[in-house]
Amino acid sequence: MLTFLTIDPAAVDWARAQFALTAAYHWLFVPLTLGLAIIMAIAETIYYRTGDVFWRRTSQFWQRLFGINFAMGVATGIILEFEFGTNWSNYSWFVGDIFGAPLAIEGIVAFFMESTFVAVMYFGWEKVSKGFHLASTWLTGLGATISAWWILVANSWMQYPVGCEFNPDTMRNEMVSFWEVAFSPYAVDKFLHTVISTWIVGAVFVVAVSAWYLLKRRESERRMALESIKIAAIVGLVASVGAAITGDESAYKVAEVQPMKLAAMEALYNGGNDVSLTGVAWVNPFKQPNYKEEEEAPLRLAVPYGLSILATRSLHGYVPGVNDILKGYTREDGTVEPSAAEKMERGRLAIQAMADYRKAKAEGNEPVAEESKAVLLENFKYFGYGYIRDEAELVPYIPINFWAFRIMVGLGTLFILYFIYILFLWWKKGRKLAPASSSDEETSPYPRWLLIAAIILLPCAYICSESGWLVAEFGRQPWTIQDMLPVGASISDIGSSAVATTFWIFLFLFTTMLVVEINIMLKQIKKGV
Numbered sequence: 001m002l003t004f005l006t007i008d009p010a011a012v013d014w015a016r017a018q019f020a021l022t023a024a025y026h027w028l029f030v031p032l033t034l035g036l037a038i039i040m041a042i043a044e045t046i047y048y049r050t051g052d053v054f055w056r057r058t059s060q061f062w063q064r065l066f067g068i069n070f071a072m073g074v075a076t077g078i079i080l081e082f083e084f085g086t087n088w089s090n091y092s093w094f095v096g097d098i099f100g101a102p103l104a105i106e107g108i109v110a111f112f113m114e115s116t117f118v119a120v121m122y123f124g125w126e127k128v129s130k131g132f133h134l135a136s137t138w139l140t141g142l143g144a145t146i147s148a149w150w151i152l153v154a155n156s157w158m159q160y161p162v163g164c165e166f167n168p169d170t171m172r173n174e175m176v177s178f179w180e181v182a183f184s185p186y187a188v189d190k191f192l193h194t195v196i197s198t199w200i201v202g203a204v205f206v207v208a209v210s211a212w213y214l215l216k217r218r219e220s221e222r223r224m225a226l227e228s229i230k231i232a233a234i235v236g237l238v239a240s241v242g243a244a245i246t247g248d249e250s251a252y253k254v255a256e257v258q259p260m261k262l263a264a265m266e267a268l269y270n271g272g273n274d275v276s277l278t279g280v281a282w283v284n285p286f287k288q289p290n291y292k293e294e295e296e297a298p299l300r301l302a303v304p305y306g307l308s309i310l311a312t313r314s315l316h317g318y319v320p321g322v323n324d325i326l327k328g329y330t331r332e333d334g335t336v337e338p339s340a341a342e343k344m345e346r347g348r349l350a351i352q353a354m355a356d357y358r359k360a361k362a363e364g365n366e367p368v369a370e371e372s373k374a375v376l377l378e379n380f381k382y383f384g385y386g387y388i389r390d391e392a393e394l395v396p397y398i399p400i401n402f403w404a405f406r407i408m409v410g411l412g413t414l415f416i417l418y419f420i421y422i423l424f425l426w427w428k429k430g431r432k433l434a435p436a437s438s439s440d441e442e443t444s445p446y447p448r449w450l451l452i453a454a455i456i457l458l459p460c461a462y463i464c465s466e467s468g469w470l471v472a473e474f475g476r477q478p479w480t481i482q483d484m485l486p487v488g489a490s491i492s493d494i495g496s497s498a499v500a501t502t503f504w505i506f507l508f509l510f511t512t513m514l515v516v517e518i519n520i521m522l523k524q525i526k527k528g529v
Contacts, residue, residue, distance in 0.1 A: 035202015
């Protein structure tokens with residue numbers, strides 16, 4: 001039987017830390033891979049249509065940076081998948097039939113697809129036709145995007161488990177509907193929001209590199225910089241607006257299936273109708289608030305009715321807070337959500353019924369087995385709650401969710417204004433510039449302060465992207481699979497010292513890889529086209 005009672009709690013903490021470390025480093029490489037794929041493909045499309053060799057050199061330049069980043073992303077991604085078997089074997093056993101399917105498809109189909117076409121993209125310029133090479137460039141980006149789709153399907157299933165049934169004979173969850181898993185509304189929204197957000201990172205990166213060339217007055221790269229900024233700003237603006245729209249829909253889905261995550265994001269302790277959307281408030285970033293005693297976070301400024309609209313699409317919709325979820329509440333559709341105490345009790349009933357069922361089956365006592373199975377299936381919805389010892393464990397760490405969400409939204413709004421301003425300056429001044437004039441500052445439509453700001457905003461794009469993942473993953477705690485399997489029952493039976501040792505090894509290796517990548521990228525950027 002799955003249990004955390006005999007597992008060292010320190011091992012859980014170290015395993016979580018190691019997985020978070022690997023995921024955070026991996027996500028430094030993935031957004032730039034997906035974002036640059038769009039930019040380089042657009043540049044090559046223009047080359048295909050115009051025949052202007054300038055666009056070929058521009059596409060090749062961004063492809064070289066894409067390749068450096070792509071290799072690093074593959075290395076960290078492979079390690080990330082291995083950790084499911086080394087550190088989270090209980091989880092892998094419990095839901096491997098479901099979780100393994102999208103990851104297998106990602107490896108067999110998407111990864112091989114992008115690996116094949118990336119070779120043609122780099123080495124086929126003089127060996128295949130312009131049309132086939134252009135298709136290879138787009139298919140490289142498409143392969144990376146499809147790869148992201150299946151990984152996000154797996155992650156979305158952990159947030160919203162559908163299309164499965166528990167088999168008490170094997171003690172595993174088994175897939176009953178592949179299409180429900182692959183195309184659940186949660187997965188579709190998460191994919192759109194995540195992938196579109198990566199285009200923002202790619203666009204900010206291209207603008208930052210191009211701004212550096214303009215600041216350095218590199219004559220040989222001036223035209224490439226100006227044209228790349230224009231393309232990146234268009235992609236970035238479309239992506240920023242798209243991320244806002246899909247983010248709104250994602251928040252609506254979170255309110256529906258993960259109300260505790262939404263309550264943590266908003267530091268909403270006590271819900272109700274006509275709930276306002278918090279703009280800013282003072283939530284101590286280093287301490288879990290006393291949500292049972294406080295009515296709301298101090299110094300709160302909010303938009304009236306905003307959260308009710310976001311969560312229910314109604315001005316007067318009911319949104320539960322942390323305490324409402326713990327005590328039990330009634331949903332908008334009239335469904336009664338039991339209290340945390342009742343869920344924990346029913347979860348323990350389910351765990352005991354599973355033990356009784358297996359014992360009765362082993363003894364050949366079919367009547368008792370059937371009775372126990374009925375109790376198990378009746379209460380299986382709350383199976384994971386049986387491993388929770390204190391209802392306080394059900395409340396995610398509110399400060400991280402609250403501030404990470406605001407950093408993500410705040411920077412996302414800033415990027416919308418940023419790209420609008422860049423395109424405004426291009427429309428006002430950039431169209432009048434000759435494609436190849438002197439390198440004086442007057443030949444650039446962008447003031448020096450904006451070019452400097454473009455470089456400063458590059459790390460902000462990564463902070464924004466990582467903040468979104470912090471909300472997604474910290475908001476789900478304590479669950480590995482929402483309401484089904486807590487983290488403490490998911491871990492392998494390993495000692496904390498072993499995981500701690502590999503944590504520091506991975507930290508050293510990943511940091512070294514990041515330093516090496518940055519160094520290679522900077523050398524390639526300095527080299528230019």
